[in-house]
Amino acid sequence: MTAPPLYLDYAATTPLLPAAQVAMLEGFAIWANPSSPHAPGRRARAALEDARGRIRAALGWEGEVILTSGASEAIAIAIQRCVQPLVAVSAVEHEAVLRHAGEARRLPVDACGLVLRGDCALPGLVAVQQANSETGVMQPLERVADEVHQAGGLLLADCAQGAGKLYTPGADLIALSAHKFGGPIGIGALLVRDWALLRPTGGQERGYRGGTENLPGAMAMAAALEAERGWLEMALALRDRLDTAITAAGGLSIAEETARVPSIAAYRMPGKSANAQLIRFDAMGIAVSAGSACSSGSLRTSHVLSAMGVEGANEVIRVSIGRETTAEGIDRFIAAWREVAGR
Amino acid sequence: MIYLDYQATTPLAPQAREAMLPWLAGPENPAGFANPHSPHRAGRGAAAAVELAREQVAALLPPGGRVVFTGSATEALNLAIIGSGARVAAVSAIEHAAVLDTAQARCDVAEVLPVRSDGTVDPDAIFAEDTRLVAVMQVNNEIGTVQPVERLAERARAAGALFLCDAVQGAGKLAPPHGADLIALSAHKLYGPKGIGALWVRDGVSLDPLIHGGGQEAGLRSGTLSPALCAGFGAAAKLAAARAEEDGAHVAALWDAARDVLARWTLNGSAEARWKGNLNLRLDGLDVARLMSECRNVLFSAGSACASGSGRPSHVLRAIGLLDAQAKNSIRLGFGRYTTREDLVEACRVLEAAAKAQGV
Numbered sequence: 001m002t003a004p005p006l007y008l009d010y011a012a013t014t015p016l017l018p019a020a021q022v023a024m025l026e027g028f029a030i031w032a033n034p035s036s037p038h039a040p041g042r043r044a045r046a047a048l049e050d051a052r053g054r055i056r057a058a059l060g061w062e063g064e065v066i067l068t069s070g071a072s073e074a075i076a077i078a079i080q081r082c083v084q085p086l087v088a089v090s091a092v093e094h095e096a097v098l099r100h101a102g103e104a105r106r107l108p109v110d111a112c113g114l115v116l117r118g119d120c121a122l123p124g125l126v127a128v129q130q131a132n133s134e135t136g137v138m139q140p141l142e143r144v145a146d147e148v149h150q151a152g153g154l155l156l157a158d159c160a161q162g163a164g165k166l167y168t169p170g171a172d173l174i175a176l177s178a179h180k181f182g183g184p185i186g187i188g189a190l191l192v193r194d195w196a197l198l199r200p201t202g203g204q205e206r207g208y209r210g211g212t213e214n215l216p217g218a219m220a221m222a223a224a225l226e227a228e229r230g231w232l233e234m235a236l237a238l239r240d241r242l243d244t245a246i247t248a249a250g251g252l253s254i255a256e257e258t259a260r261v262p263s264i265a266a267y268r269m270p271g272k273s274a275n276a277q278l279i280r281f282d283a284m285g286i287a288v289s290a291g292s293a294c295s296s297g298s299l300r301t302s303h304v305l306s307a308m309g310v311e312g313a314n315e316v317i318r319v320s321i322g323r324e325t326t327a328e329g330i331d332r333f334i335a336a337w338r339e340v341a342g343r
Numbered sequence: 344m345i346y347l348d349y350q351a352t353t354p355l356a357p358q359a360r361e362a363m364l365p366w367l368a369g370p371e372n373p374a375g376f377a378n379p380h381s382p383h384r385a386g387r388g389a390a391a392a393v394e395l396a397r398e399q400v401a402a403l404l405p406p407g408g409r410v411v412f413t414g415s416a417t418e419a420l421n422l423a424i425i426g427s428g429a430r431v432a433a434v435s436a437i438e439h440a441a442v443l444d445t446a447q448a449r450c451d452v453a454e455v456l457p458v459r460s461d462g463t464v465d466p467d468a469i470f471a472e473d474t475r476l477v478a479v480m481q482v483n484n485e486i487g488t489v490q491p492v493e494r495l496a497e498r499a500r501a502a503g504a505l506f507l508c509d510a511v512q513g514a515g516k517l518a519p520p521h522g523a524d525l526i527a528l529s530a531h532k533l534y535g536p537k538g539i540g541a542l543w544v545r546d547g548v549s550l551d552p553l554i555h556g557g558g559q560e561a562g563l564r565s566g567t568l569s570p571a572l573c574a575g576f577g578a579a580a581k582l583a584a585a586r587a588e589e590d591g592a593h594v595a596a597l598w599d600a601a602r603d604v605l606a607r608w609t610l611n612g613s614a615e616a617r618w619k620g621n622l623n624l625r626l627d628g629l630d631v632a633r634l635m636s637e638c639r640n641v642l643f644s645a646g647s648a649c650a651s652g653s654g655r656p657s658h659v660l661r662a663i664g665l666l667d668a669q670a671k672n673s674i675r676l677g678f679g680r681y682t683t684r685e686d687l688v689e690a691c692r693v694l695e696a697a698a699k700a701q702g703v
Binding site for chain 1: 344346352354373374376381386413414415418421441445448531536555557565566570571642643644
């Protein structure tokens, strides 16, 4: 008998919340083009604007909301169309930022994974993420925003791992993705403090993003953002339990002392490669990952762990938990980890 | 209400909806929500669904290329035009704004290829010698005319240019444009979901990505793929392929029925070289805004959905030589698989009566 699947890869994607499922099905029935001027088109438009308003309210955002296909597209729009050129990015950004970064300065991080005080005081667009997808480390974005703004720059915050969990930071541009917080894959948003910060190119979304709008996705994203967030306290407790058990069994918790989003942890199992660990966990029905899903399988050493100076980076796996994770699941993982580690 | 706006979007096919549901799962079933780029078991299952959908979409397209999923046809067209790096392009005068605006904004030269009064591009239209990209759509979205893309593709190739075909209105209905290097599609125009499109790229054609990141789609388009949207697109494509003949015959019969009722209206664009699910008609002196408000139960349009509300006369109708006044006297009726003959005839009678009541 095979064990039931245990999903601990919430940073890669999350299950669809029941409210988001319902919204999606409702959205499939409103299939007219929101740009059509006839009655069903106007109804689709109204539903889209309602979803946008709910997204704004749930995020506590007073600026504008551009709906996109996901965070990668939101980041591409932000960097390519910002009125200020990209001048710096933290060294631990997601590839979606790094690969657009060209010659922009790479801001180093300390051993805790944090950008250094004073480094972000730059005129121009500066990209610093809210929470790291591999380690969960949260950047001090309020301080970073102050530094950037005092220098006359603009801050782009990739909030893919923080949105729906953490506060919305005081950045000028914010990217998020619905499927990281219980919404569907295929929809995300770029929040922009003011339209004047971006150059339009025409098309839908007030000329900032062309393409017929994904209404079911927008409705489901709104529903997912409105879900209660009480589970985060439980997640914090579960992660503490993981940290304690795994370090006691000879593992290392990456950035254990740094403030991290409660849903993500990374552990090193000395002497066992991440890939070997993944194969074992997968065979046990446990879904975890080595770094981000996108880079998995590439065998490259994580740029995040390298930037932090972590030793044995190729022995580190990511465990990410979510709303549905239970203490039993965590205990099962701990037992599996000990078995794989041979302890 | 009778929906006659199939060029703006099509109803979601029940089969496409069904195909999406297993991929919209909650926590009880990780295989039903996993990230298709995750290497674990659940992720591999999702990846398999994406690949199956890719094959289903590829079946609508020529052999010898690959399907890259995007967020929309607009994105696919942007990827093709900007990603090709072409500095000199030639685009037909009746392209969708996603092509026209992008070429004009991103190429140094975007030559406009003229269109004849029947709504087709001259297959022997001359383009500059240094042209690197030629873009002509398969079926026009406003007037339904089918373009001589095979001949244009052949000439583009002979001139050393890439040929981009916006096949949004033709995919799943007509045979794919032979000889194209790049073909853009949209799922929601062929009874699939909104939020997904595709760019077909001929083997050997290299493009620079617009969206960088996790390196999905072989580095050409980063961003987590939605197994649900892919599966919905795939199922819609499969259905369209299976029903192409039946759908085409149905639409042709509908066209005849509508033309019978609206016999005195003038057709915009060729009667022969066309997809018959598009009927673009005009009546001198017709007040289209009034017609729309008086026929609220007939859902039609006065051009493309995207341009609606702009108040500008259609660039397509201008390109075929209509005066602005004639362009403003025109309506577009779009119908398809789920339109019944009874509904269509009824709608046409309502429009005809309302036009008569206007005294035109």
